[in-house]
Amino acid sequence: MIYPTRRAIYLLLAGAPLALVLGLVRPDLWLVAPGWIGVILACLILDTLSGANPRHLTLDARFPTQAGVGDSFELSLAAHGRNVPPRAAFALSLDERLADGGRLTGTMRRTGGALVGTVALAASRRGQAGVEALWIRWAGPLGLVWKQRRFRVDGAVDIVPSLRAVTEAGSRLFQRNSWFGLRQQRFRGEGSEYEALAEYQPGMDRRSIDWSASARHVKLLAKEYRVERDNRVVLAIDAGRTMAEPAGGMPRVDRAVAAALLLAYVGLKLGDRISFFSFAAKPQALTPAYMHIQDFPALQRAASRIDYAPVESNFTLALTTLSAQLNRRSLIILFTEFADATSADLMIRAAGRLAKKHRLLFVVLRDEEVEAEERRHPESAADITRANVAAAMLADRQLVIARLRRLGADVIEVPADAMGASAVEAYLGIKRQGGL
Structure with a gap:
């Protein structure tokens, strides 16, 4: 596609007042105006024929087929052809998981006879993120026409739970607790x-x-x-509406999945039997109990299938179903979120029945935004109202935690960035106590 630039339009419009002035002052010079338009049109044709032809460009787009949530990766673009311009602008149409609004723009520069550009991306949610199309545009040598070409990419990146945090945090934890080595040792x-x-x-x-x-x-x-081995550990993840809300720029359920994978990695290293369980309005499949580190990819695939659900979680049905499928005492680590005591009442009742037979550990994220509102110095009546509402929400939250602890369950509140490490430390502490 070739079309005039803003400069060409301004030059054409500049001929109109010139023709008007000449028509009033020197009517015999009326041919200057058509001549001006002819010169501009000739320059447009010359600018169109000069330089690279958009039809002769070929695109080479390279990007990984799989990436972790929150992990950065690069999308490399290279347009090859004859007489490519020194620089060109591009617009990329892609999934909203990779960019807000589904659109990215940037600049490509000539390198070795090709237009080359790199885009740094990071996925915000799990799923399949499509890379649909790319537009490349540059101006002619005279700057009078735009030359544009649309390339259809039709690629996709599978966004899966991030393993970077698992490998890095896992290595640090094993170094800190050296008795949990690569070999199973008696301690x-x-x-x-x-x-x-x-x-x-x-x-x-x-x-x-x-x-x-x-x-x-x-x-x-x-x-x-x-230390005991061969314990059954169930990593239960709440995938309901409250867990789909962001915490620190990432949905809570994605942080829970990453923390659960870290726990699974450590648990398999220690010889425990690890299984995944997720639920929202109804329970999802409970995976088999894996006990070898070679089974970790199977747990990763199971974690990648945990989807976002815009519905309330049914704790009664989920925990009752889970209890019916466990035939021995197990450690159940539940990643969830509760907003107030009223909505958490059914969860507390179901947890009370489950705690009679199994060991329960609740992992919840600290609501740092609400805490910041409660601590902020008020400057207006609206600020006072927000602070009172935040304080009431935090009081309800502590009431739910206190009720769970009275039932015999362990509850830890962790920052968003330390969810995995804190959950592993709590798990290791339970193992050291022999509480399984």
Whole structure:
């Protein structure tokens, strides 16, 4: 497509007052006006024929077929042809998961006989993000015409849960807790499984002293324990409406999925049986219990299928269904969100029934926006109203947490950026206590 630039239109319009003035002053010079228009038209034709022809361009667009939520990646563009201009503008039509409004613009520059451009992208939500079309436009040598070409890309990027945080945080956690190595080791001194009797040494827990054995052997003997393995751990993710809301620029459910994958990675390393469970208005499939690190890709695929649901979560149906499918005591780590005590009442009742048989750990994100409103110094009556509403919301939230803890469940409130690490620390603490 070729069409005039703003400069060409202004030059053509400039001939109108010139023709009017000449017509009033020197009517015999009326031919100057058509001549001016002819010169501009000739320049337009010359500008059209000069330089690169849009029809001769070919596009090479390269981008990964898969990317993690929140992970940055590059989309490389290269347009090849003869006599390409020094620079050109481009507009890219793509999915809103990759750009607000589904549109990106930028500049391509000539490098080695081709127009080259790079776009840095980061996905905000999971799913399949399409890259639809690209428009390239540049001005002719005289700047009088625009030359434009539309290329159909028809590509797609599968947006899956991010593994970058899993690998980085997992490595740090294993370095911090060196006894959780790549090899399964026996770790004596902590846990709940009895290992052996050993002579008491200063620094050992006095509660581990076996007084009967010490009396028989006439010396202090203490029991040694080892950390339990082969525990069943269920990572339950609430995918309802409240979890679809953003926290720190990313939906809560995506942060929960990333944290659950980190937990799954650590749990498989420790020899526990890990399974995923998600729910919204109704329960979704419960995955088998995996226990080998080679099964981690299967858990990643299961996590990528957890979709966003614009409906309220049915905790009664979900937790009752989950309880019916568990035939042994398990640790259930539930990633969820609750806004007030009234809406969380059914969740508390269902959790109370589940806590009688299983160990429950609730992981919720701190509502930093509400906390900021509650702490902000008021400057008007509207600010005072917002602060009071925020304080009431935080009080309701703490009431729900207190009720859950009275039922015997563990609850941790974590910042958005530390959700995975905090959940893993809580899981490791439960294992050290032998609470499974």
